[in-house]
Amino acid sequence: MPGEQRADAVAKIGDLAAGAGIRRVHVLSWRDLADVEAGGSEVHASEIARLWAEAGLEVTLRSSYAQGQPTTVQRDGYRVVRRAGRYMVFPRAVATEMLGRLGPRDGLVEYWNGMPFLSPLWERRPSVVVLHHVHGEMWRMVLGAETPALAKAGELLEGRIAPLAYRRSRIVTLSESSKADIVQQLGLRAANVDVVAPGVDARFSPGGERSASPLVVAVGRLVPVKRYDLLLAACAEARRTIGDLQLVIVGEGYERPALEERVRALDGDSWVRFAGFLRDHEVVDLYRRAWVVASASAREGWGMALTEAAACGTPAVATRIGGHEDAVRPGESGLLTDGTAAALGAGLAQVLSDTALRERLAAGALRRASELTW
Template sequence: MNVLQAMFFPPEQPGGVSSMVPYIQERFMKLGWEMELFSLPKRVRGKGQGEVMFHTFDHTKFAGNRIVDKYMQTYRDYAWWTALRIKKKYDIIHAHHPIAALVMKQLFPETPLIVTIHSSYERELVLNGKIMEGGPEHRFLAAIYRELEQRADRLLTVSESFRSYLGQYVERPQDIGVIPNGFDEKRFKPIAHDNAVPQLITVCRLVPAKGLDILLHACADLKRRGHAFVLHIIGDGPIREELETLAKELGLYDDIIFYGYMLHPEEFMPFFDIFVLPSRAEAFGSVFAEAALCWLALVGSNVGGIAEQIDDGVNGLLVPPEDPVELATALEKVVSDPQYRYNLARDAWNKAKKDYSLRRVITQLKKEYCAYKPVESEEPTT
């Protein structure tokens, strides 16, 4: 079979889907499948001029809204680039972004389309304070899910929690399949080490949705309780300066290192002890599985896909979102007891190897793809 993996971000972009799909391609090609990757280059902006028509709602009533207009222009750009670059037919198109999915179905209506919805752009914008819940931008972006449901041949997502979230916007949530992300174990190499001072690490985009303000307040509380630690923050984003200022105000200047963007943080993580990220929402939270495969103890907020990865007190600790005191208490447990955090990290590693292996993803995707396997014509009889 010949499969096109249609992404939005290029494969070199860090993050769950962009970093995972090339490994999916590699595994399928070893099995003898044909598979290609496609994405929109950053240089392609403002090129598309074509007409856009949605089947389930009238997008033109949102025209004039900055965020909606940008989204629609990106759709046109993706369509322009796709029409320019793709000249062959595929047996299946597997899209990993709503724009990629809808463009592919517009241009190749006869090709079976599978869509994996990895995250919610509208919820991220609400949590980051960019749009109002229930406002025009929110209504527009939420309406895209119903459009995907009608146009795609198969909808998938990455967690039971996120399927429940999508259920409020589609007619048949029970028809949405769940395939959690998977990771190539060879990328992750746990390293035996003995840090005299516990080393905490978080890896994320520096935006309000990730709850790093909560983390800094929790670390200030942890320090007041008399515990030594170092917090390493890998990632960049619009609130970096704000977080650095907050760290100084909380007296954490000597306890935190801001690294900025890093392409392969999994090469760095094994040297640390505890991974912590108190996100306000996560569809899956790939970085938790990655940290587990690096043999780190996990501490996260009890939201979305994080709660499906962590069994509280068994392979990590869950805390309520927006609660720096509870987060400080959880961190205190793992900072003060090396054996306890070792046990959590061991069980996290075991669970991640079992539940989030790339082999499992390949098996599940192969089943999905084979459901649309083209019927080969029979040899003529004589």
């Protein structure tokens, strides 16, 4: 978005807030952007907080503690308060808000990321709930092996109990496909769910040179829902056709040891690299070098890595799921496949082996990304 248009858009946010009598907004989020396991939800929350602060609002974002980070900090014009662990953040954040310990607020934003803060039960000021996607089988993916009872409790809470609290709430989600899941699986009214697609930061742009050899890049937390084991198997399948394929995985998470073992089982030490956590400019450089960005996720609200890479002129090959179906325009900015190693591997091989197709998808990816602004 050009500078003048952006300034006008930011000013409009301030005018709308002033007209509604809202000056101080509190945001509840499970994790903060500085957390080593931060993902798309945290990027979204931080971008919204930054824009609102730029528009003149007083914004406080409350999250769980982030490893090695101070508990309170000012960032991009808004206050970040990081206290309590992964699970205790929910009751403690609610108690803090109810007791007014973070100061007065005129409105509240809750990021419902699996476990809810249940804000409709206690908040009486104007509020909105941001729900990127239904977690569904993610409860079993994360908790099922060791604590199946807890996984069932999570599914019950999200699917049956929490929707009763949110039945009158205004919900914001990122894509039409995610809205359909919310309506169908949680039973919330379609009229109460608004779709607002995420933007792409201006730092994601074309430049540099592509890798000399076919390079596939995947970005995201190393957790079960991302299905990196499936992506590894798909890349191994694609290497039957594209023998010099290289895969770089960006991100950290508790699944890394198991994934590293999987790489060894595939004899992939020579063609798979775990890059860990990278700084923003390093991610941009990697997107620009990649021939393809890939995702094997089982659930996504959108798939921000796919549109970030698209803004760098890199097409996507991803699983056909809610979120991806909106982030990627099949046949125009990338390919969507069934969630099997054979199908995903075939999609990767198709794009990597066909220069004309890859160039056409790259041009389409740039067009798609140009439509997305914060």
